[in-house]
Every structure is written in structure tokens, then in C-alpha cells.
Amino acid sequence: MIRLSWLQFRAQAVTAGAALAAFAILLAVTGPHLASRYAASTITGCHGGTCSFAANTFLSRLQATSPYPIVYLLGSALILAAPAITGIFWGAPLIARELETGTYQLAWTQSITRARWLVVKLALAGLAAMVLTEALSLIYAWWADPIVKATDLGGSTSLFSGGRFSSVTFATHGIVPLGYAAFAFALGTAAGALIRRTVPAMALTLAIFIAAQIAMPIGVRPHLIPPDRTIATIESAELNFGSLTATVVPDRPGAWIVSSGAISAAGQPVTNLPAACQPTFSGTKPSSPGPCMESRGIREAITYEPATRYWPLQWIETGIFLALALVLVWFCFWRLGRRRT
């Protein structure tokens, strides 16, 4: 059965391997230049507050240099899309096409049980999907390492921002791509087993997977580990005076700010910059509202996940998707076996 599965999967595997190789070559060609730019930038040897400025300089110059922005976007897009693509084109037809074309009557009447047929099929294509996505992610993580490091130091441009906890960076790095790939593949297979038609199963897979990709960073990830809270001074939180949100957590470099907002001395939320603290233009530079706010007892309340929780969060999120994948795989076996005594 392993040989048959390979025979039937070979063409897809070759296509995926070719895409992976092309991506690897692109990154291998541009990666060393990116690393040397980082090494040559003012980030090396920076201290404290100068780092974020140095990182900003590095990133804005990078963003203006082709092909780094396009490769950065392409890599992220590919890693986010790879699970969906394998779920749609490998997972959804796995059972649905057999039912649709009637070949299940051929496959399941050979001297091999349906369970074994499914185990081998799922294992081969499922593991291939996971390996493909994780391989893309690892190569990309190597390539994008200088960019992620710079954003972690507080560097931010319109394209590169947010550090490794940002929605896209978190989902494209570490081990979570493995979980997404397993989930999307199992989702596709289960949708095919449920609907019994390939194209509707593909559509359902895509819809649910995209919903999961959006729901995870917005609704789930911030709650996986209860975030820490702190009250910081306006100055130390390096407040964004437009939205009154913190840009850093004092003494917690690289932390993920889940939510933040200004509060009054009485503990009430402050949603607008007090009129008295509006910046005034005397001379060339506007005055900073910070000291004014602090004099009124306004502080910044920050909910955050410290940087040390990066890997625990990665493991939990991966575990969630792997568990969902297992449930879906179980459903496939149940669905196939239900036709049986």
C-alpha cells in the first residue's frame, strides 16, 4: 500500500519539491546579502535606546532596497498559503475523488482493509504536507532572521514591524506552521469524506482554514497563557500619543503587548489626550505631551506576554492544531468505517 500511495502521490510530491527548491534557491541567493547588511548596520554594538533607532534605520533602508520587501512578502504569503494549498489539493480529493469517480470500489475491494488504505494515504500525504510547510518556514526563518531581530529591537516600518509576536511572523516561524499544515490537510480530507465531492470539499476547506488563521491571533492566542499586567509611566512605555497605546513594556524587551491603554490616577480609562497636554508648537519641535500627562497622574496599563513565553505559546498553538487534526482524522476513519459492519 505504501508503494501504491507513493505511485499515486509522486506527481504532487515532485511539484511540491520543485516549488520548495525554487523558494530555497531564491532565499539562498538573497539571504547572505541580507545578513551582511545587518552585520554592517549600526545595530551591531548598539546600547539601550540607540538600538531601536538603529533598527529603524536598518529596516527603512531595507524596505527601500529591492528585492528584500518582495521576498519578505512572498515568503510570508507562501508559508501562510502552503497549508491551505496542501489541504485543498492533497487532502480534499483523498477520499472525495475516490467516491466521486467510483474508484473506491476498486481500491477497497483489494486484499487490504479500508483502515490500512486510509492510514497509509493519510500518513504519506499528511506528513509530506507538514514537512513541506515546515521546510518553507525554516528556510524563511533563516532568511528573515535579521528583519525579525530588528523589529524585536523596536524597529518598525510600514512593512516590517511588530517583532516575532506579530500575527504573521508568529504564524510563519517556529513550529506552528507544522500544526497549521496538519490541521489544513486533515480538514481537507475530512471535508471530502463528509461532502463526498471534491470541489465543494475544497471550498469548505479553504473557508474554514482561513477563518481559523484569522481567529487564532485575534481571539485565541492572547488567551492561551493568561497575560501579565503592569502599570508603567508614560515615558517608559514610549507611548504612541495618537492611540495612547504602549510601544514597549519597560524592562521586558521583546514582550508581546496584548493590549494597553492610558488610565487616570483614579484608575479610569483615558481615551483621549487631555486638551491641556496637546503638543504646542513653540519653535521648531512640538512639545511632548508625556510630562504633562504624568503630572496629571496618568499612567499606562499594559497587558503583555513576556518574550520568554514565545516558545510555550508556539507549543500550545501547535498542540491545538495537531489535536484538531487528530479529531478530523478520527472523523475520516469513522466515516469510512460507518459503511461497514
Add this chain to the structure above:
Amino acid sequence: MMTGVIETSGLGKRYRRAWALRDCTLAIPEGHVVGLVGPNGAGKTTLLHLATGLLAPTSGTISVLGSPPVDSAGQLARVGFVAQNTPVYARMPVADHLRLGAWLNPGWDEKLAQRRIGELGLDPRQRAGTLSGGQRAQLALTLALAKRPELLLLDEPVAALDPLARREFLRGLMEAVAAHGTSVVMSSHLVADLERVCDYLVVLVASRVRVAGEVSTLLATHCRLSGPRRDPATLPAELDVIEESHTDKQSVLLVRTGEPVHDPAWTVLPVSLEDLVLAYMNPANEMPARKPQLGLV
């Protein structure tokens, strides 16, 4: 003692609301080429799928070669199946289908498979999706035969084939059956084809066995009578009327009888298998009072 290749009791399969097969009781003896014939919707395909284990019964029991058709490698190896419209993997070449058979079946007869593909003149590199209907059916039959099953089930294997391809297919089937002594159950609604190859017939109408028996016995025990108009109720008890038609002056009856008919009022004519099957399949001939037509031990 005879063991049935397929024995069912009160067998039923329901899809959501509708019953595809309901309360079906039959016993098909081994060592025959059995024609399973009946109108569309009689439950032939469902019965064969239940026998292969592709479906599980909703009610009743079925045993195939003495065992329930469970999803076990051992039982699957004993039964070969050629499904309706002979599905194959369209993108896979002929040679890969044979590899599929060789890899998935411990009893695979590679020599038989290669010989058949050679005789059929199939190009091993040709994709199965580009084969003609007849070639595809032959490929499916080759896979089922080379598995060397004890029982071969075929679901309307020739329905979609032209007459020449049909004859070639059935000839290949008969050669293999003769060589290996495989029991065969083949569904069809083409009685002419069954007549050529089957030595045993089961007529299934709306899940019920209307008549079953060896073809030679069926032909010997049925005849057509024509004579002056007569009320069938006045006929002797040993004449079992299957079909009757009357004009003002004449009655024509298709009867089943163990005895030769000597009544000089009747002209006795032999009946063809096709007429016999059609008479049993015609729902108008199914009278509630008639006793069951099970001719099985």
C-alpha cells in the same frame, strides 16, 4: 452438502429514508456462473456491494463464502469485484493498475495478468482514462481475475459495452472461470448475455427472489401453453401460472410445472430464457396469492 457463495436472510440496506434493498432472503450455491437479473432498482448493486463489504447492512444478515463480509484482508482476498461502469484510475497507466493489483493482493497471479493484457493488446503505458469502455472493462476484469478470488462478483459489467466488446468480455470471463473453477455472480438486465454464460439464474424483483435455479432446470420446467380460452383457476394444481394473456377465444399461459402437460386442449411450446425472465420480472404477474417461487434447498 452445498455451501452458498452468498446467503442472506432478511437483508436490508437503507439510505437515509429509502430502502435500496429490503428483507432480501436468498442462497446462491457455489460452483456456478450465476446470473443475477432484475429490473433497475431491484437492489442488485446494493446486494453486490453488501457482499463485497463496501456496504454494511441496515438489517438482516449476509454471509459470503461462509463468512460475514467484514473489512478484513483475509475475506477481501477471497472475493473479486468488478464494479458497475468498471471504474479505474483515469490518470494511471495500465501497467500501474497491474502493480496496484500485485502490491495489494497476496494471491496475485502476475502471469495471468500479463497474459491477459498481452492478449487484449493493451499498451501498458496507456493511461486507463483513455481506454475504450471495452478495454477498461477488460482491465477491471483482469485485476479481479488475477487476484485469484474464490468468488467473483460482477455488477453489470457489460451494460455499457458494444456487442463485440461484450462478447469479448464474456469470453475472457468464461475462459478464466473454466481454468480456475471460480464461482461467479454477475448482475445484468441483458438476459441474452446471461443466457450465453450463466448456468444458474436468480431473478430479483424489488428485493425479492422471484425465481432461482439452474438454467437447464428452469427451461425444462417452464413452458408456454396456448389453447381455447380458459379460466386459470380451473387448471390442475401442478400447473403454476406465471403469466397469462387472454383474448375472447384464446388463452396463452406461461406455466411452471414439474410434469409434462398432456392435456390435448393445449398446444405446448418451449419458452426462451428471455421470455421466462421477463415474465417473472413483470410486476403485473406478481399475484399476492401465489406461493413463493424459491426453488432452492
